[in-house]
Amino acid sequence: MSQNNVFDYFNKQANWSFDQYGIVSESLTDWDLIDLIKRFATPDSRILDLGTAGGEKVIANYPVCAEILATDYSPEMIRTACKNLEKSGRTDITFKVMDNLNMDVPDNYFDIVTARHTITAPDQIIRCLKPGGLLLIRGVDKYDCHALKMVFGRGQGFDDPVPVSITDYEAVLGAGFAGVELVPIHEREYFKDRESFKSFLQRVPILNVCDEDRTIEDDLLDKYIRANTFGGMIRLLRRCYGITARKPE
Numbered sequence: 001m002s003q004n005n006v007f008d009y010f011n012k013q014a015n016w017s018f019d020q021y022g023i024v025s026e027s028l029t030d031w032d033l034i035d036l037i038k039r040f041a042t043p044d045s046r047i048l049d050l051g052t053a054g055g056e057k058v059i060a061n062y063p064v065c066a067e068i069l070a071t072d073y074s075p076e077m078i079r080t081a082c083k084n085l086e087k088s089g090r091t092d093i094t095f096k097v098m099d100n101l102n103m104d105v106p107d108n109y110f111d112i113v114t115a116r117h118t119i120t121a122p123d124q125i126i127r128c129l130k131p132g133g134l135l136l137i138r139g140v141d142k143y144d145c146h147a148l149k150m151v152f153g154r155g156q157g158f159d160d161p162v163p164v165s166i167t168d169y170e171a172v173l174g175a176g177f178a179g180v181e182l183v184p185i186h187e188r189e190y191f192k193d194r195e196s197f198k199s200f201l202q203r204v205p206i207l208n209v210c211d212e213d214r215t216i217e218d219d220l221l222d223k224y225i226r227a228n229t230f231g232g233m234i235r236l237l238r239r240c241y242g243i244t245a246r247k248p249e
């Protein structure tokens with residue numbers, strides 16, 4: 001997908017939520033972005049969240065602290081985030097439009113930078129962190145939903161020669177971060193029926209990376225469902241990764 005298509009895709013998702021699919025999720029590993037933020041943030045912390053979308057996660061889960069700046073390059077997302085903020089009553093959060101690849105924030109300013117399921121430029125992030133500041137990245141890896149992608153013979157990252165986790169890990173190391181850890185995250189998601197699973201797949205960029213093509217072939221879908229139904233629920237294995245890193249003191 002070209003950068004313009006990616007931008008259009010996210011701009012159109014601004015009022016959309018995963019809640020409608022009633023997904024039941026179970027984590028087999030314990031790297032949790034929100035737990036880590038809560039562990040390391042103090043009331044004096046300044047936090048930057050990159051690619052925040054509608055801000056729901058920041059508003060609901062980030063601890064109240066001195067300052068939280070949450071950014072996204074989609075003006076539609078930031079409009080939605082500002083509306084969500086107004087409803088929340090929180091006063092420690094500000095949203096602004098910013099491209100993660102062309103960051104416009106002060107140097108040596110933030111204690112924590114977070115980036116969940118978005119693109120990052122670690123060489124720019126390191127500049128805006130204070131010495132000793134913490135970077136937390138969570139991303140979707142090449143082997144996410146791999147069995148499903150194998151049945152369909154396509155999907156996000158399916159043909160990547162190098163998994164995105166490795167590309168990100170090397171970029172974080174290359175930017176000069178210290179104590180860099182790359183941790184696999186393995187989750188099971190369960191869908192209650194074929195209809196909700198199919199409409200989820202039509203919506204998300206797992207199989208169809210291009211927004212215009214929503215086709216999910218019924219015969220392939222049924223083949224996957226036959227092999228991946230447990231206790232009446234359709235299972236999808238998610239494979240993400242977490243990166244923790246510190247700017248050297």
Ligand SMILES: C[S@@+](CC[C@H](N)C(=O)[O-])C[C@H]1O[C@@H](n2cnc3c(N)ncnc32)[C@H](O)[C@@H]1O
Pocket residue numbers: 010011050051052053054057071072073074077098099100101115116117118119
């Ligand atoms: C999959 S959503 C993740 C949203 C949120 N962080 C979460 O975890 O729910 C990816 C977000 O990254 C944003 N994004 C993608 N590329 C970006 C870029 N170059 N600069 C800033 N935001 C970007 C999109 O607009 C979208 O809101």
